[in-house]
Amino acid sequence: MFVGHYGVGFAGKRAAPRVSLGWWFLAVQLVDLLWPIFLLLGWEEVRIHPGDTVLTPLEFRHYPITHSLAGGVGWGLFFAGLVLYLRMTRARGALGHVSLWSFVVVILLIYVQNLFGPPPPDERSLAWFALIGWLIPPWGSWIDRTRVSCAVPLPRRPRRIRGP
Numbered sequence: 001m002f003v004g005h006y007g008v009g010f011a012g013k014r015a016a017p018r019v020s021l022g023w024w025f026l027a028v029q030l031v032d033l034l035w036p037i038f039l040l041l042g043w044e045e046v047r048i049h050p051g052d053t054v055l056t057p058l059e060f061r062h063y064p065i066t067h068s069l070a071g072g073v074g075w076g077l078f079f080a081g082l083v084l085y086l087r088m089t090r091a092r093g094a095l096g097h098v099s100l101w102s103f104v105v106v107i108l109l110i111y112v113q114n115l116f117g118p119p120p121p122d123e124r125s126l127a128w129f130a131l132i133g134w135l136i137p138p139w140g141s142w143i144d145r146t147r148v149s150c151a152v153p154l155p156r157r158p159r160r161i162r163g164p
Contacts, residue, residue, distance in 0.1 A: 005028040005029055005032070006025065006028065006029075008024075008028045009021065009024035009025045009027070009028045009029075010024070012024040012027070012028070027079075030075060030079070031066040031067060031071070031072060031075065032066070034065075034066050034075075035063065035066045035067070038063070038065055038066060043065060043115070043116060044062055044063040044064070044065060044066060045061040045062040045063070046058050046059065046060055046061060046063070047059040047061055064115075065115065082104065085100075087150075088149060088150055089147040089148060089149055089150060090147060090148050090150055091146065091147055091148075092146055092147060092148050093146070095146040096146040096147045096148075098146075099139075099142050099143045099146045099147070100143050100146075100147065103139055103140075103143060
């Protein structure tokens with residue numbers, strides 16, 4: 001499977017030649033690049049067990065973030081959306097960078113906390129903490145105010161000229 005990932009990267013380069021092969025390789029290997037970091041942090045688990053499978057001596061015990069279907073879809077959607085937004089906008093200044101990247105860091109920290117932090121003590125505490133979600137729409141507005149769109153506007157619909 002490992003070498004097959006790079007085959008997809010080469011095929012992607014053929015389909016979208018303006019995208020660097022380095023970005024394609026990052027895209028097809030992202031979860032495998034994150035996996036050793038998560039192993040070192042103790043978030044995922046593997047054992048060396050020769051004979052466990054025909055192809056590898058590794059016994060993959062627990063890897064819900066990098067190699068689960070939900071994790072893969074989640075990572076893919078998050079980074080695809082972020083890349084699209086970055087391609088369609090430019091920072092107006094330092095605040096344009098701060099507003100966007102602070103949001104990305106906070107969202108990722110919340111994600112990690114949800115996965116590995118202790119559960120809420122009770123439903124009421126959960127509800128109070130979840131009210132923080134109301135900060136996200138104004139934060140999104142702040143991001144938009146500090147960035148400029150690079151999108152090409154759609155052409156206007158021609159107006160009909162009425163005769164006398």
